[in-house]
Every structure is written in structure tokens, then in C-alpha cells.
Amino acid sequence: MSQIDKPRILIVDDDEAQRSAMSQLLAGWGYETTTAFDGRNALEALSDFPADVVLTDLNMPNLDGAGLLAELHKSPSPPPTIILTAFGSADKAIEMVRESGAFWYLEKPAQPKALRAILERAVAQAKLVRHSQRLERQLSSRGVLGGLVAQSESMRRVFALLEQAAPTKATMLIGGETGTGKEVTARAIHDLSPRRASPFLAMNCAALPDTLIESELFGHEKGAFTGAAERRAGYFELANGGTLLLDEIGEMPIATQAKLLRVLEERKIRRLGGSREIDTDVRIVAATNRDLREGIAKGTFREDLYFRLNVFEVTLPPLRDRREDIPLIAAALLDGLNKRHECRVTGLSPEVEKLFSEYAWTGNVRELRNVLERAVILAGNGLIRPEHLPPGFAGLPNRTVESTGSEVTLRAGVTVDEAERQLILMTVRHTGGNRGRAAELLGLSVKTLFNKLKQYGEPQDGQTEP
Ligand SMILES: Nc1ncnc2c1ncn2[C@@H]1O[C@H](COP(=O)(O)OP(=O)(O)OP(=O)(O)O)[C@@H](O)[C@H]1O
Numbered sequence: 268m269s270q271i272d273k274p275r276i277l278i279v280d281d282d283e284a285q286r287s288a289m290s291q292l293l294a295g296w297g298y299e300t301t302t303a304f305d306g307r308n309a310l311e312a313l314s315d316f317p318a319d320v321v322l323t324d325l326n327m328p329n330l331d332g333a334g335l336l337a338e339l340h341k342s343p344s345p346p347p348t349i350i351l352t353a354f355g356s357a358d359k360a361i362e363m364v365r366e367s368g369a370f371w372y373l374e375k376p377a378q379p380k381a382l383r384a385i386l387e388r389a390v391a392q393a394k395l396v397r398h399s400q401r402l403e404r405q406l407s408s409r410g411v412l413g414g415l416v417a418q419s420e421s422m423r424r425v426f427a428l429l430e431q432a433a434p435t436k437a438t439m440l441i442g443g444e445t446g447t448g449k450e451v452t453a454r455a456i457h458d459l460s461p462r463r464a465s466p467f468l469a470m471n472c473a474a475l476p477d478t479l480i481e482s483e484l485f486g487h488e489k490g491a492f493t494g495a496a497e498r499r500a501g502y503f504e505l506a507n508g509g510t511l512l513l514d515e516i517g518e519m520p521i522a523t524q525a526k527l528l529r530v531l532e533e534r535k536i537r538r539l540g541g542s543r544e545i546d547t548d549v550r551i552v553a554a555t556n557r558d559l560r561e562g563i564a565k566g567t568f569r570e571d572l573y574f575r576l577n578v579f580e581v582t583l584p585p586l587r588d589r590r591e592d593i594p595l596i597a598a599a600l601l602d603g604l605n606k607r608h609e610c611r612v613t614g615l616s617p618e619v620e621k622l623f624s625e626y627a628w629t630g631n632v633r634e635l636r637n638v639l640e641r642a643v644i645l646a647g648n649g650l651i652r653p654e655h656l657p658p659g660f661a662g663l664p665n666r667t668v669e670s671t672g673s674e675v676t677l678r679a680g681v682t683v684d685e686a687e688r689q690l691i692l693m694t695v696r697h698t699g700g701n702r703g704r705a706a707e708l709l710g711l712s713v714k715t716l717f718n719k720l721k722q723y724g725e726p727q728d729g730q731t732e733p
């Protein structure tokens with residue numbers, strides 16, 4: 268582990284011998300430490316040594332442990348603070364944990380095993396706090412929330428709702444057309460929640476046959492059905508403590524919907540073929556690109572489940588309704604694609620920007636990503652230009668053929684008609700518009716050439732049809 272990665276612990280004690288013994292012990296466990304001899308000295312030390320965790324004695328001159336804790340808690344994100352107490356002052360320490368926000372307390376002499384376990388938990392908490400602060404900073408400064416990039420008014424409203432709802436345990440329902448970012452949103456909800464250190468799992472209800480969905484969700488015991496050779500845990504058990512995304516929830520069989528509803532209400536599951544009830548603590552996020560209310564009207568979706576799921580409902584707007592997001596999202600995607608394909612594409616040419624701003628994007632951000640991935644590979648570096656876009660994109664002529672001077676370059680994907688068109692037009696240009704000479708070079712009759720040019724909409728230049 269490099270020096271930078273070591274968790275930093277500030278040790279505060281008025282007893283010199285205790286300080287240095289503690290410092291040695293913690294250094295041996297891989298922590299970077301610094302020491303202070305009282306509360307005042309600790310506050311000074313923190314300005315040079317941004318500690319992840321503070322480990323402090325209680326009774327000290329000048330500013331004691333309680334005073335230090337109070338000072339630390341004047342900052343918006345104080346480091347977790349562990350109190351070491353002399354024998355007999357546990358009551359005061361417990362009160363500090365309860366009332367004043369101390370992380371935990373230990374009676375002296377601290378048992379190394381207990382101390383080490385508590386330090387590890389305190390460091391883990393400090394990391395989580397830093398992680399969520401980083402997310403918040405990203406959001407306010409650059410229009411980023413988790414993996415979502417956006418600056419449009421409609422997406423800012425989505426961000427605001429996510430920020431409020433994500434830290435809670437509430438079930439969420441995410442709607443939106445295909446490719447609008449429902450899965451990325453579900454991940455952002457998880458990452459902004461206190462569950463972020465626990466698993467995030469996604470189950471796609473549309474990708475599983477009806478017969479398998481329940482065993483995937485709830486698990487099964489050995490021999491529960493033909494083929495169940497081993498006991499298996501389901502998504503609810505695997506995601507315990509974390510978040511489970513039920514993707515394409517509209518495709519869930521109605522019988523499974525009833526069981527899911529029961530699990531959401533009772534927070535207990537039973538494996539298929541099992542009798543034991545297992546407690547679960549899973550935050551459910553459901554996603555759908557359909558209007559579930561239509562399903563309710565048609566009898567394919569349970570109304571009670573719908574109301575259970577949409578405690579918070581987020582609908583991601585289609586990309587065509589928030590075109591101001593396109594340049595920002597494209598820049599973020601280009602970053603990732605450059606890395607992935609070892610390319611150095613710098614951005615979009617003005618023509619491409621214009622084409623993108625007018626295009627319908629029926630596949631939303633996923634389509635944008637696909638178009639950019641192809642373009643990055645074709646361009647390799649510099650700007651993405653119209654010829655790097657898919658043939659026929661936004662009504663562009665088919666650019667898999669390129670003609671410059673007296674050469675035609677063909678790429679896979681071009682139609683024979685288009686290749687012929689380019690070759691004919693280029694040959695006519697090459698002969699300075701002499702159609703007789705061009706026909707000869709092309710091995711065509713003048714009449715055929717004339718007809719082709721007419722078909723291409725080329726201006727007639729006075730030559731009469733022979
Ligand atoms: N706001 C965004 N910023 C950056 N990337 C995004 C954004 N929205 C979506 N993406 C990217 O677009 C692609 C599709 O996103 P995602 O899989 O979340 O869509 P979806 O709504 O779940 O689609 P589907 O309904 O087809 O499952 C992913 O590559 C994702 O990273």
C-alpha cells in the first residue's frame with residue numbers, strides 16, 4: 268500500500284508514553300498516524316493532517332475529549348471519533364456516543380483486537396462519507412450524478428428528486444423510453460444511499476422464462492423442482508443489505524407479482540421448496556419502459572403492486588426533449604470510448620453537432636453511444652465528421668463511399684448503386700464534364716450515362732439525348 272492510500276489516524280493523549288505506544292501499534296497495522304497532546308493541539312494538527320479518524324483520550328488539560336468532539340462537530344463532515352476512557356468513566360463515554368456524535372468508545376487499556384475492529388469500521392465510514400461528498404461535488408459543479416450526465420432543466424429536476432429519495436429506503440419506480448438511462452439511474456440511487464458498500468444487483472424480468480423468475484428471485488432448496496440439484500440463494504438473499512433493480516418489471520408474470528408484493532410488505536422471503544422464512548433487507552428499484560397503468564387496465568399488472576413500487580416515481584425524458592444535454596453527454600461518452608478503443612477523438616465537428624441537434628434519437632442515449640462508438644473507431648483522432656456517421660444517418664447521403672480527385676474509396680456497407688453513382692460522378696468531373704469521354708472510360712453507352720446522370724438529378728448541360 269502506498270503512503271497515500273494509508274488511512275490517517277490522529278491520536279490525542281496527554282500521556283507521552285501512551286501516545287507513542289498507540290502510534291507504534293497503529294503503524295504496525297498499516298495506518299499513518301500523528302499525535303497531539305490535548306484537544307487544542309489536536310485541532311492545530313488537523314490543519315496539516317486531514318485525519319480519517321480521531322482516537323482521543325477523555326481527560327486532558329486545556330481542551331478535553333468532550334470539548335474536542337464538540338469542536339470537530341462544528342464542521343459539516345467531522346471525522347469519526349473514537350473515545351478512549353479511563354476505567355470507570357464509561358458512562359460519560361456512552362453519553363458522548365449517544366448525544367454528541369462520538370463514533371464509539373473503548374475503556375483503557377484498549378484490547379488490541381477490539382480497537383482494531385473499531386478502527387476498521389470508523390475508516391470504512393470515513394471513506395463512505397468522502398465518496399458521497401465526491402458525488403455531490405460532481406453534481407453541483409458539472410451536471411453529473413453517478414453515471415448520469417445532464418444539465419437540462421428536466422434532468423435537473425430528476426437529479427433533485429434522486430438526491431432526496433436515494434438516501435431513504437423507499438422503493439422507486441423508474442420509467443422512460445429505451446436507452447434513456449434507467450439502469451444508470453438505479454445505480455446512482457444505490458451509490459447515493461447508505462447501502463452503497465453493499466451489493467447492487469439487477470434482474471431482468473424480460474430475459475427470464477416465467478418458470479425461472481421465482482427461483483431467481485427467492486432462491487430454491489435442493490430438489491425443489493426438476494433440475495434443482497443444489498440449494499441456491501436468490502437475488503433477494505444475494506442483495507441483502509443492498510439494492511435490487513427489477514428491470515422491465517412490466518414483464519413480470521402476474522403470479523410472481525403477488526409473491527413480490529408479499530415480500531415487499533413482510534420483508535421476508537421463503538426459498539422455493541423451503542419452509543423457513545428468511546428476513547431480508549433489500550431496497551427495491553423497479554424500471555420499465557412501458558406505462559404500467561396500461562398493464563393495470565389490461566389486467567397484466569397488479570394495481571396494488573404498482574402503488575407499492577412507486578413511492579417515488581422518476582420518469583427519464585427522451586433525449587429529443589432535452590437536446591441541450593447532447594453535447595455534454597457526447598463529451599462524457601467520448602472520454603470513455605477514447606480510453607476503451609485507445610483513440611484520441613477530440614470532439615464533434617460543427618456539422619455533426621448540428622445533425623445531432625436535429626436527429627430524432629429514438630434509441631436515446633444508447634443510440635448516441637452506439638453512433639459515437641462507431642465514429643470513434645472510424646475517426647481514430649481529431650473531430651468526428653459526417654462521414655464517420657452510419658450510412659444514411661439523419662438522411663445523410665451514404666458516405667461509405669468517398670471520392671476525392673480521381674480516386675473512389677469504398678467501405679463495407681456501401682450499396683452497389685451508391686458505389687456506381689460515386690464512380691460515375693467522379694469520372695464525369697475528371698473529364699471536365701465531357702460525357703462522351705466519361706462514357707468511354709466507364710465502358711457505358713452515352714445514353715446509359717445520360718440516363719444515370721438524370722436519375723442522380725445532375726443538371727443537364729445542353730447535350731441532347733443521342
Ligand atoms: N445521462 C446519461 N449520461 C451518460 N450516459 C448515459 C446517460 N443515460 C444513459 N447513458 C448511457 O446510455 C446507455 C443506456 O443506458 P441504460 O442501460 O441505463 O438505459 P435503459 O433506460 O436502462 O435502457 P433499456 O430500457 O433499453 O433497458 C448506457 O451505455 C449508459 O451508460
Ligand SMILES: [Mg+2]
Binds near residue numbers: 449514
Ligand atoms: Mg435497462
